[in-house]
Amino acid sequence: MRISWILVLSATFAFVLPFLVIYLPYALFSMYMHDLRTASSSIHIQASMHSVFESATAMLCLVPPVSALAFVCPSIPESKRDSALMLQQVSGAQQAFLDQLTRYAPTPEVFAIVSSIQRAAHFAFVFDGTIALQSGHPQGPEGNRAGGMLSDIHHLSRELLVSLREVGLHVEVAIARVASIQSSVVTGLVVLHNARVYSDHRLRTNPPRFDRIVALFANASSDSAQHVLQEVQRAMSISSNLSSTLDHFRRTAEPARSCAPVSKPLCDTISPLFFRHTPLSSVSDRLALLQVTLQEELDESSREIATPPALTMYPVQAVRAILEAQLRVYRKQLLVLRRTRRFLESGKFGAK
Incomplete structure (x- = not known):
């Protein structure tokens, strides 16, 4: 009796395991997100996480006998177009979008610029009496910060550093989200290819429909773009306030006599406060480019499918090859973003 149960459980496990493998990208994504949650x-x-889980379920629904379960795999309207080509086109547009996100995401150089302004304001404030930096004492942008413009500059710089870090986190989440969805699709295609009921002949004559996956891809891009855009707009607002406060400070602080009685190292430290053309403008420009990229993604409500070149492989094989190539790109992008995040977490740009 015990042997019979062992055989039944072994057979069940051998049958179920290939299907559960499709959810492995979701499990890995959940662990990855643990360090990014704020x-x-x-x-x-x-x-x-919800969209990655949905994509794994959608791929599972392509594999019999799961595809016959209506409560797991609801039917959706199918497009008359080739869904494999639609998936390739949408994933290609996503790659272009995420390439732009990675290009304009905050870099260590961006954090160094803002951190230098924060540090300069900190030292100038501490040694205000010594270096004779006299300024007015207006209220901060939120009306709850006292101590003059130097205090405001320090506070705004700190807020901007935090917001820029959040922008980087949202970009990392967006790329990891798409990469995990694509990984689910690739894993599902492997399971589909290995399923005995799907021979090479069946894949060639009756390829699976990717309509649900295409919809999940499109929704993932637009949803992530909205989240990133919200934080980008917040960072742009803080950057604008910081720039205005710096301009006001330069006009009233008399920089010509500021560093006269002080040592050169201290003068070098506080010099970012007196740059006529502040490097902060490069931070604002990068955020503006990021905003344009995100807005274009949100404004593009539908993507028309161009007439594609003839495929040299079967549709399923073509989709898998393209998605695997894109996954390699996304992993490199995530590596860059993760290095930036860990560089920040090392404390080099901690607020004073």
Whole structure:
């Protein structure tokens, strides 16, 4: 009797395991998101986890006998177009979008610029009496910060550093989200290819439909773009306030006599406060480019399929090859973003 149960359980496990493998990208994504969860990113992460799980389920629904279960695999309207080509086109557009996100995401150089301004304001404030930096004492942008413009500059710089870090986190979540969805698709295609009921002949004559996956891809891009855009707009607002406060400070602080009685190292430290053309403008420009990229993604409500070249492989094989190539790109992008995040977490740009 015990042997019979062992045989039944072994057979069940051998049957179920290939299907559960499709959910492995979801499990890995959940673990990856553990280090990225903050008050700002938690909603984005939750939506991303849901879409990654949905994509794994959608791929599972392509494999018999699961595809026959209506409560697991609801039917959706199918497009008359080739869904494999639609998936290739949408994933290609996603890659272009995520390439732009990675290009304009905050870099260590961006954090260094803002951190230098914060550090300069800190030292100038501490040694205000010594270096004779006299300025007015207006209220901060939120009306709850006292101590003059130097205090405001320090506070705004700190806020901007935090917001820029959140922008980087949201970009990392967006790329990891798409990469995990694609990984689910690739894993599902492997299971589909290995399923005995799907011979090479069946894949060639009756390829699976990817309509549901295409919809999940499109929704993932637009949803992530909205979350990133919200934080980008917040960072742009802080950057604008910081720039205005710096301009006001330069006009009233009399920089010509500021460093006269002080040592050169201290003068070098506070010099970012007196740059006529502040490097902060490069930070604002990068955020503006990021905003344009995100807005274009949101404004593009539908993507028309161009007439594609003839495929040299079967549709399933073509989709898998393209998605695997894109996954390699996404992993490199995530590596760059992860290095930036860990560089920040090392404390080099901690607020004073």
